[in-house]
Amino acid sequence: MTKLSVNINKVATLRNARGGNVPDVVKVALDCEKFGADGITVHPRPDERHIRKKDVYDLRPLLRTEFNIEGYPAPEFIDLVLKVKPHQVTLVPDSPTQLTSNAGWDTKTNLAFLSEVLERFNKAGIRTSVFVSTDVEMIEYAAKAGADRVELYTEPYASGYAKNKEEAVAPFVEAGKFARNLGLGLNAGHDLSLENLNYFYQNIPWLDEVSIGHALISDALYLGLQRTIEEYKKCLR
Template identity: 90%
Template sequence: MTKLSVNINKVATLRNARGGNVPDVLKVAQDCENFGADGITVHPRPDERHIRRSDVYALRPLLRTEFNIEGYPSREFIDLVLQVKPHQVTLVPDSPTQLTSNAGWDTKAHFTFLSEVLDAFNNAGIRTSVFVSTDAEMIEYAAKAGADRVELYTEPYASAYAGNREAAVAPFVEAGKVARNLGLGLNAGHDLNLENLNYFYQNIPWLDEVSIGHALICDALYLGLERTIQEYKNCLR
């Protein structure tokens, strides 16, 4: 069964807007687990505009499910991950000021850099995932660099879904097959929601994990967090 990892960055954004500790990021993470989430994802950025480094350290001993830290592998990020030792680290090619992840790695152009970073995490016993597009060559070079998994950047699928969902999902199905044939695990994330998630899963049922934050937290404003997590889990059955 495909696992649901809840990205709690938006909860931290809301907290930071007023200062203090409301909402409590640590409690929300634990509530997500209690409501059925299979993991928690955080993306700490250098300016700490949402998840803070202190949150990452505080979450690690509290979580009972899988902990996934994603981010650009700067020296500071690498040190943080090696200290915390989450279950999984997801490498994304974001610049420090980028609003959100909006592209996969050029794993061929950055092959040497990624290989060195992945070696450090693999040697520490941390499962590694690399954020990529559906380009087969990018997936192949991620495998050559030493990744355990790739995470498909699904914004193009989400954008095209309403117009022609068969055409929208087709390149992702092919990319998933490439990853599977290379022995890579397969994750997916970005703009997946209650409308488009089930169709994506139906077409790529060997997905290991989806990471969802923005849409899930927005839905929780209307449905409540517990029901929302169950609705997303239902999309993966």
């Protein structure tokens, strides 16, 4: 069964826009679990413009499902992950000023760097995932670097879905098969939504996890958080 990990960054963005602690990021995360989420994802950035380091420390002892921390493996991020020891760390190639993730790693060029970082996390008992495109060479080098999983960057699928969904999903199916043949676990994320998630899942049913934030939190404004999570879970059946 493919797990749904809810990225709560946008909840933190809303809180930070006003100051104080409304909405309460920890309460929302616990409610997501109560409503059926299989995990919680956070992406702490150096400027703390949404998730703050304090949020990460506050969440860790309270979460009952899988905790996934994603981010660029700068020294401060590595230190945070090693101290918190989440179930999974997802490495993304974002610069500190980047608005959101918009590309996968060049795992071939960054092989030595990624290998060193992944080894530290693997030794700490933290499952590792590397954010990649559907380029099979990038997936191959993620495996060579020592990743447990890859997370496919799905914005190109989401962008092409309305025009030609068969064509849009095809490279992801091939990438998913390639990753499976290498013995890698498979995650996916970015711009997956109630509109396009079920078709993606039907074509790649061996997905381990999808991480969804922006679309899910936006849908919750209309549907409510509980119903939204229920609807996303239905897409993964």
